[in-house]
Amino acid sequence: MTIAAVITAAGSGSRLGADAPKALVLIEGRALVAWAALRLDEVVDSVVVTAPADHLDAMRAALADAGVGALVVSGGETRQASVAAGLAALELDPDDIVLIHDAARAFQEPSVAAATIEAVRAGADGAIPVLPVVDTLIAAPGADGSIGDVVDRDGLRAVQTPQTFRARVAIDAHRRAAEAPAATDDATLARAGGHRIVAVDGHEWGFKVTRPGDPPLARGIARSLAGGGA
Numbered sequence: 102m103t104i105a106a107v108i109t110a111a112g113s114g115s116r117l118g119a120d121a122p123k124a125l126v127l128i129e130g131r132a133l134v135a136w137a138a139l140r141l142d143e144v145v146d147s148v149v150v151t152a153p154a155d156h157l158d159a160m161r162a163a164l165a166d167a168g169v170g171a172l173v174v175s176g177g178e179t180r181q182a183s184v185a186a187g188l189a190a191l192e193l194d195p196d197d198i199v200l201i202h203d204a205a206r207a208f209q210e211p212s213v214a215a216a217t218i219e220a221v222r223a224g225a226d227g228a229i230p231v232l233p234v235v236d237t238l239i240a241a242p243g244a245d246g247s248i249g250d251v252v253d254r255d256g257l258r259a260v261q262t263p264q265t266f267r268a269r270v271a272i273d274a275h276r277r278a279a280e281a282p283a284a285t286d287d288a289t290l291a292r293a294g295g296h297r298i299v300a301v302d303g304h305e306w307g308f309k310v311t312r313p314g315d316p317p318l319a320r321g322i323a324r325s326l327a328g329g330g331a
């Protein structure tokens with residue numbers, strides 16, 4: 102049985118304000134996608150990275166520079182299409198385990214990825230990392246700026262990656278993608294197919310590098326890792 106990963110890196114990075122795909126943004130001299138692959142290295146056997154079709158060579162070079170051996174394939178128009186392309190490239194057996202991970206969550210703790218794998222080995226169809234919500238949440242303000250009602254944060258969790266599945270579950274979920282067109286993650290697709298998905302504890306370092314203020318946070322983590330941090 103193989104443990105494989107699809108790392109999605111085919112997004113544009115427009116919210117980050119970078120002129121290159123977000124996954125190629127350098128953090129302490131190493132591309133985000135390479136950080137993501139290296140952090141998963143100790144728990145997976147093989148990796149496929151989805152890249153923008155016009156950046157395949159740049160993605161391969163960024164991974165090779167960091168000593169990462171990964172197959173790079175073209176992503177799709179949507180994240181879901183990119184994941185489907187990655188799954189197809191992996192040629193998985195039904196009982197294999199597959200992690201679906203965003204390059205943008207490059208610093209997720211390896212122990213979190215390991216916990217998702219353990220949960221699937223223990224019998225779940227899939228497992229995802231989640232964190233409690235620490236901010237007060239409200240319904241979005243109206244046009245005049247008046248705020249909406251508070252939403253009970255105790256009943257909510259923020260979802261991270263890697264989202265980990267038996268291969269047959271991930272493949273089935275993405276075959277049925279049309280049935281859950283609003284899904285922004287893989288667990289939602291899997292649940293729409295009736296599969297049982299469980300949660301494990303995520304980690305703050307699994308945040309998605311998305312906005313202009315995020316790279317400095319990522320650099321701090323990278324320096325901490327270089328200094329032997331958690």
Ligand code: C5P
Nearest residue numbers: 109110111112178179180183203204205
């Ligand atoms: O846009 P967002 O931050 O939600 O993207 C999450 C992840 O999905 C990123 O790592 C991005 O590179 C990837 N993605 C992809 N193909 C797309 C869109 C996003 O692989 N078409």
